[in-house]
Amino acid sequence: MSCSRRKFLKSTLSGTLAASVPVSALKILSPSESKAATTGTENTRWGFLIDTKKCVGCGMCVKACKNENAVPYDAPVTRTWVERYVVTRDGRTHIDSPNGARDGFTSQKILDQEIRPEEINKTFFVPKLCNQCENPACVQVCPVGATYQTGDGVVLIDRTWCIGCGYCIMACPYGVRFFHPVFKVADKCTFCYHRISKGLPTACVQACPFGARKIGNLMDPDDPVTKIITTERVAVLKDEYGTKPQAFYIGLDMNVR
């Protein structure tokens, strides 16, 4: 078998080029197929609206969430939680969330520190939950395809497929993922997918007496939640991460991280 240098270089180059073309690039798409691939066919996109001005920190949402979704009640994990922010006159921000506010806020003490009422500049409660991002970092890092985004924008976890490696827990900029102590898999808020797909509100939305939490369809311009998000001033958490969160906040303070 003889092979000239010229022939060898030629065949090496053409072989490399041929190998670099993926098979899918040779597929010819019909116009409708290409349109479907680039634009969503869904008419539902779930979004969440949280009004920090209405929240009183009663923690009913956390309690309802734990009962609804079988999150161990006494374990230090929760799918949603409420943070208390107290900004004092010396410019310091005191933040706490005892047990994720499962039992509400009943004490004026913050992390065993007594704060006198006259020192307080402003106070607010911030409920937090999974933002069901449009570009979820957690999904990108899953090595086995156990976590994914549904067509209506909710990020779910396949419990039969999760290997519990914890990559997604590390990847989430919002810290909403945790390791489920019973099922031994990653777990997080699902927007109560079993409820919203039946037309019910999520457990936390239903349990909130003050209407501080609302869920709606961002694709429906007549949805009251969508109307507020499109016509009033709302903010998202950690916008700079580029994850495009779908949980919008009214009255978000710069101290909230």
Place this chain on the structure above:
Amino acid sequence: MKNHVLRPLWVVIAAVGLLLLVRAYMVPDDFGVHGSGFTYGFHRLGNIDDWKAEKVQYKGKEYCAECHEENVAANNASKHNIIQCENCHGPAMDHPDNPEKLEIDRSRDLCLRCHALLPYPDSARGRLKGINPQDHNPDSPCAECHNPHKPALEDM
């Protein structure tokens, strides 16, 4: 090819074949790229239905009103009308079949979630009526004086 090359080569080919066979049996048919492309849509399609099949625990006030009309009506006429029955009575689940009786949370702690006084005038919490739990009849359950369905004392 010589024997010393062939023998390990067969071992490698057999191992790869075994791997492919195991994979073919282990990976479900509906596992693949769905929805929003490979980056976000690489998953088992059936899992969406698994999540939809989860049981609903909290049924909402309308469900309670089907049998407990009087209590719901009394509650709706009071300031506590914004509170779901199940926030105090626990999730209905399959009540009245299972559980037959719901366990009511009568603890002071439940009321204190909203009514422990916190001096936060700029937050919605500061506008709720509050007490100091250490001073305000510390050893009595709240329901001894206040009817949770009609919390105002003058309505008692």
